[in-house]
Amino acid sequence: MKVYNPAEVEKKWQKFWEENKTYNVKDHVEGKENEYILIEFPYPSGIGLHLGHCRSYTAIDAVARMKRLCGKNVLFPFGTDAFGLEAERTAIREKKLPQEIVERNIQVFHSQLKEIGLSFDWSRTINSCDEDYYKWTQWQFIQFFKKGLAEKQETTVNWCPNCGVLANEEVEDGTCCQCHAETTQKAKAQWVLKMTEYGERLADDLDKTDYLDHIKLSQLNWIGKSEGVEVDFEIKQGGKFSIFTTCIETIYGITFMVLAPESKVVDNLKDKITNWDEVLKYRAETAKKSEFDRTEMNKDKSGLKLQGVSAINPVNGKEVDIYIGDFVLAGYGTGAVMAVPTHDQRDYEFADKFGIPKIQVIEGDVSEKALEKYDYLGKGIKLINSEEFTGMTVEEAKVAITDKLVNMGVARKKLNFKMRDWIFSRQRYWGEPIPMINCPHCGWVPEKEENLPLTLPHVDSYEPTKDGESPLSVIPEFVNTICPVCGAAAKRETDTMPGWAGSSWYFLRYCDPHNTKEFASKEALKAWLPVKLYNGGNEHTTRHLLYARFWVKVLYDLDLVPVDEPFKKRISQGLILGADGKKMSKSAGNGVDPRIMVERYGADSLRVWMSFMGEYSEKVNWSEDGLKACNKFLNKIWNIQELVNGDNPTKELQFALNTAIKKVTNDIENNKFNTAISAIMILVNEIYKVKKLSNDEYKKLLLLISPFAPHLANELFDIMGYGRSIEDCAWPQVDEKALQLDEIEMPVQVNGRVRAVVTIPSSASQDEIVEIAKSNEEVAKFITGNIVKVIYVPKKILNLIVK
């Protein structure tokens, strides 16, 4: 017998798969059901594949491999997401073009992925920064625009006086991470996709998916759908503004109103406001704070009373003061709130700080803190101090007050979303150019679709400009163009799209990656969608997932894709931390290069260890000892060759084998890879105990390990003459008969404590089992009185309650 040599075996099979295009898939195969299994396409960083990629890719590869053996026609594609700030910064640092860096990195990625034996369909590889890919990203943006879902809006950006617009992660404690200048918030017109129009469907359609519960919950919380009322407030000195509230029942408790400091309403009142200087000062202070700082609950409440103006509460005509406060954001809701200190803790603290009176309108104790909706809803609590509504329950009053205001014509029922529209502009070089043209006569018009892709010009300098405009804005050949509608001289949009753009639809392109007429044909999309299993990082369970769902819903409404939910099931892998329990990083020096591990122990050992090291969705600490152990385990499987003894299945092994088949099948299906491996280990231990097995039993063992250790399993298939390739075989079926036992072990408790484990015939009745239990010495010792109750859970436990 040859010794197990992973390097040799793995090279052989990787070559075999490549030459035979084993994992290339057709859209239709007679008699086979299609199944689409997807991993998030990575950013191809220069470091190459890291352990985190290995963990998720090898685990999901195991799912794909098992599904194929189960007779499914499996699409399991790979691509790279190369646009974005990270690539741009790397390029600036290395003084190279992003294009060059990306190309180099992708090559490294591909070869590394092949070295760990992933069963991707390499004929479908895509890359989000390729022209024939982003052509379609641009084309889809134009469809969004034509549908009225893309428009320029006034937004706020982080502003550094030296470096221009900054990403949030480039701002540290109010200073620029590059030059350490103080940053401010600045208004800027940007392209926005109107995602809030899809808010309700994005929330409700989660019911159509099988996402893990916590992922659904994260999505729902992010969307933050709330039902409430939008109410108009007249300003005594002229004009009006609206607020949104989910607590209309507290409207009689209003003692002040708060506007966002930068609100247009405030500008309109400029002549009436007698402390305008203070307003300007407060605005300047606010501009220094990030949104995060502004809305943080624990911070000191800040605000400013607008002197000389007041608002009228429409429900009772009462006059109340108007404040500006930085915790109210101009871009969120209506940019104004009603304040009821007795029933909202933030308003309570604000009122205390500014000496504003409080009016209690709901029964309860408000002497120390506000009585909030979580305290009073659903308990039949009644209103006070609310004119004709006094004495109604909160729930009755909600309806009655809304009706009254709606009838008065000053209010509307409304859905509000915490989720905001998607800011789609970046003043960066390394992204898809937004294919829009600003014509002095026609306004914003899209580039002609036949002219796409609008290519990103190759330039020497692509660092952000000092004036905060995109690097493209200083390239006259790019900027100057003619209007596609009227032919007048016009200027191109110079902003590029965010990294999220290409990743919002790449899974559609995999269905038909070489199509030059459409982003994908209807037939191909129909053949594969929806994605059956989508795996990605936990950090993407809110935003990327939401953007992709939104994008697909829009395309669905345009009749361009056949599904309105792209992903049936979504799961996430946990992080791999360093051996020291800290995040792997260069500075911590705790990083591990998968290539070196493959060199030392082989790809199959690494694959098995990745799956075995812990619960898939939980973080784990790296340990090379565990990898060594997996190598040892594969060696044991290799050495079983010598124990194979004829073709008669041994009865003693059948129970262990079928238990393993059942467990491994269920576990892979449910993404419990660690216990799947442990089930195979138990089987192998059993084989070593019995020391002989049949060809059929060995073959089934090899099939069970093949999703995790495909090279080893294929090689042993070859050696044992079970077939040239494991791909031609079927996944083993459970023989339920082999799982039937004549006798079972039954733990016996007395008063809830296990006192013995007795062996009982599996056919025994409850009474018989009680008799067997009572006659057990250990049990009898603890039966010191009468048995007053017997709790028997078949096949689980017997509990005797003694008094």
Place this chain on the structure above:
RNA sequence: GCCGAAGUGGCGGAAUGGCAGACGCACACGACUCAAAAUCGUGCGGGAAACCAUGCGGGUUCAAGUCCCGCCUUCGGCACCA
């Protein structure tokens, strides 16, 4: 702060409300060997025992790592990193 997740032996981790610690690592002992490595086998939470043990404090239950209430700690996200 808000949203989400996690906390179990020396370590990684198992456990549809039903024998806590499966499986593995490390360790110890034994077999093989001149010897070592490799391999194979045995043992392995604490405690003499009664019992005590799943981050902390309460509760529900015949029975709680698991369910409920209140805390603590760690990690991820919070909209221009993707």
